[in-house]
Amino acid sequence: MKNNQKIIREKKETNLESSAIESAAQVIKDGGVILYPTDTVWGLGCDATNPKAVEKIFNIKQRDEKKSLVILVANLDMLARYVKEIPNIALDLIEVNTSPMTIIYPQAQGLADNAIAEDGSVAIRIPMTQFCQKLSYKTKKPIISTSANISGEETPKRFKDIPEEIKNAVNYIVPHTIEEKSSTHKASQIIKVGVKGEIEIIRK
Numbered sequence: 001m002k003n004n005q006k007i008i009r010e011k012k013e014t015n016l017e018s019s020a021i022e023s024a025a026q027v028i029k030d031g032g033v034i035l036y037p038t039d040t041v042w043g044l045g046c047d048a049t050n051p052k053a054v055e056k057i058f059n060i061k062q063r064d065e066k067k068s069l070v071i072l073v074a075n076l077d078m079l080a081r082y083v084k085e086i087p088n089i090a091l092d093l094i095e096v097n098t099s100p101m102t103i104i105y106p107q108a109q110g111l112a113d114n115a116i117a118e119d120g121s122v123a124i125r126i127p128m129t130q131f132c133q134k135l136s137y138k139t140k141k142p143i144i145s146t147s148a149n150i151s152g153e154e155t156p157k158r159f160k161d162i163p164e165e166i167k168n169a170v171n172y173i174v175p176h177t178i179e180e181k182s183s184t185h186k187a188s189q190i191i192k193v194g195v196k197g198e199i200e201i202i203r204k
Helices: 002-029 051-061 076-081 088-096 130-139 164-169
Strands: 034-037 042-045 070-072 101-105 122-125 143-147 189-193 199-203
Touching: 002 034, 002 130, 034 130, 042 051, 051 143, 088 101, 088 189, 130 143
Parallel strands: 070 122, 101 189
Antiparallel strands: 034 042, 042 143, 070 143, 101 122, 189 199
C-alpha cells in the first residue's frame, strides 16, 4: 500500500510540474513575466531576448535598468548562442561546479539590450534543478532570473516570504509546491571571466 501511495504521489507531482512548465513557457513566449523557483531563490522570469518583457521586470522590481540581470539557459549549446565566445576557463568551471554558479561572460549577443550590462557582458547560469532546465528547453529561450523582491529590499528565500506586491504584478505563478528540495535558498556565487582567461570572483 505504501509503495502504491508513493507512486501516486510521484505521478501527481510529475503531472503538476509538466502542467506548470507548459503554462509558464506559454506566458514567457507571449512576453509575460512569471514567478518561479530557481536553483537558488524564487525569481522573476521572462524571455531575455524580449526588451519589453525585460522592461516589465525592471518596473516590477522598481530597479534601475543600468543594473544587469542574471539569465538562465538550459545547457552549453544554448549558452553558446548568446555569447560570442565561451572562454575555456568557463567550460572548466562549469564542468567541476557542484553548486549554483553564475558566470559573467564578455561580448553578449542575441539578447535584449536591457538584459546586457553597459560593458556588453552578460551574467548567465546553467541551473542545477530540472524544473529550470526543462522550462528553458521548452521555451527555447534564455530566461531572466532575478530575485522576487523590490530593489533594495531583502531577498525572499522561500515562496512564503515573497511580497504580495510582487505576486500581484506577474502574469503567472508557478505552484509553490514545485519548490525543489535542491534549491539552495540563497544567491549563487558569481564569477567574471575575460576573453584571455582572467577570473574575478564577484560573489562567493
